[in-house]
Amino acid sequence: MNISNRDKFYIYERDKRRCFYCKKDLKYRQITLDHYFPKSKGGTKEIFNLVLSCKKCNRLKGNKIPINYEEIIIIMFKKAYIDGMIKCTKLIVSNLELKKEIFKVNRIESIKPNFVFQSNNMRFYIIDNTIEKIVFLGG
Ligand SMILES: [Zn+2]
Known part of the structure; x- marks a missing residue:
């Protein structure tokens, strides 16, 4: 994903260094960024559409659109x-x-x-x- 380190670090801090979904603590090198409104449905990589996610939750969420x-x-x-x-x-x-x-x-x-x-x-x-x-x- 083409996102600057500054933006990535911002999201890391904003989401309190935890997976947005399962709340597991994540080291910086462990993180993935998930498109909250899925990329496959047109969600862009704006900072407000990316959340910190562990690999497992990112995979499980797939292209589902969160209800909220x-x-x-x-x-x-x-x-x-x-x-x-x-x-x-x-x-x-x-x-x-x-x-x-x-x-x-x-x-x-x-x-x-x-x-x-x-x-x-x-x-x-x-x-x-x-x-x-x-x-x-x-x-
Ligand atoms: Zn998780």
């Missing part, structure tokens, strides 16, 4: 943003407004070909851990 994927991915997206792991290149609102709005994200609008998160007011298009586009919604 939307909730979990939104939490991890917000955390990644707070932790400075999500960039925003085209800032059309102030940082403060952006932060407030990201906290209000309550749904995933789409996953393919890239993740799109939505609050009641804005839609955020994410490519390579970067907010590439912001669309204002009516109202």
Whole structure:
């Protein structure tokens, strides 16, 4: 998987050095990264869609879609943003407004070909851990 060591180490710490599924403690060299929303179903390797996994759980999960994927991915997206792991290149609102709005994200609008998160007011298009586009919604 083409992911930087920085991102990999971030996920290792974020998931408290434990398998996301079975909670087993993992040494850095033991880890695999699992696409929470499966790669085979269109889930990309954004930092908020990768979780720490032991080899066994990764194999067992296969291409199943977790029932709570939307909730979990939104939490991890917000955390990644707070932790400075999500960039925003085209800032059309102030940082403060952006932060407030990201906290209000309550749904995933789409996953393919890239993740799109939505609050009641804005839609955020994410490519390579970067907010590439912001669309204002009516109202
Ligand atoms: Zn495990």
